Amino acid sequence: MVKVGVVGASGYTGGELLRLLLVHPEVEIARLTSREYAGEYVFRVHPNLRGLTSLKFERPRLEDLVDKCELVFTATPHGVSSKFIPRLLEAGLKIVDLSADFRLKNPEDYPKWYGWSHPHPELLEKAVYGVPELHREEIRGAQLVACPGCMAVASILALAPPAKAGIIDLEKIVLDVKMGSSGAGVKPSRSTHHAERYGVVRPYKPVGHRHTAEVEQELKLVSGGDSVRVAMSAHAVNIVRGILATCHTFLSREIDQAEAWKIYREFYRGEPFIRMVKDRKGVCRLPDPKAVVGSNYCDIGFEIDRHAERLVALSALDNLLKGASGIAVQNMNLVMGFPEDLGLKQPALYPV
């Protein structure tokens, strides 16, 4: 049994963490914090948890976390956790960070992609990028795990097998990512107002999305190459949860369906949360967020375009689970030596 804290527990990812942790057989929630809702019952903010817990949010105090927790999830806005995580590390706590603060290895990428200089660049090498499918053994021994961005992990999981196999042009990758409204977080704005958001297919970040940096970083690692160029366009679409990443790549040599299948199968053999979806029959013939919402699965598929010599790799996941809180719990399981899928086996809701 591990005593955990959740910092920033009132957001959507915080709420999903609590939903998973409250029924996790090896977890005791020792501390959960929210500046805005300190003193309030959890179920007043996360109504799906009514009847499951009488916990209340507490004001964030670092020394309380140090005294009461062995592992802390940090679900704070970007740029916040890097200010207090050093104290928690110094006290020997294990950290699973859901923000972007420790995802990038090169300190120079922070001013470029996030607009601020990292306050503790010496910790970036210590952090392990929290995609178990790529870094499982490093995560097992890690004190600090940086969970990936939701659009980044969808894209990375779709592209890692062909990137490693050397069958695609790594300097010409185009990501078209469609995102549900929960990805915008819990703070409302004019653009998230129902009248503005409902029914949209909104290209909200056609160039320059921050997650581009993570995708390039990880594809370089998995391919062993220095030169990776990714172009990402992000769209807001009319769903609450879910991401579909359509990854357009150009083949560097001819391959057939059987070889492509072999590449994906070999890369993901035995992975508990990866499903290949490339079917001729049934309702869901390629990955669709509708079939993964509420689960920690990432569905992956592909098609080969003979005309344009493309490999189109597709992935679908729930942005709040495999894209945030689900993968965070998967990482905690690895860090603590629990079975990797403990507390995460629930199938997707369907239909949603």
Place this chain on the structure above:
Amino acid sequence: MKKTYCPECGAEIEVADDVIVGEIVSCPDCGLELEVVEIEGETVKVKVLQVSGEDWGE
């Protein structure tokens, strides 16, 4: 169970022990429909079933 392999995606396909020639099996991975054309002991040979596909376009 007997085994065969999908000629397109390479998936291993389990086939019932009492399978007969002419029976149709479906690849669990890619959904390709296959016709059993020969059985010799544990070896089951299949070929792609030719049918007109349903229109799933929009």
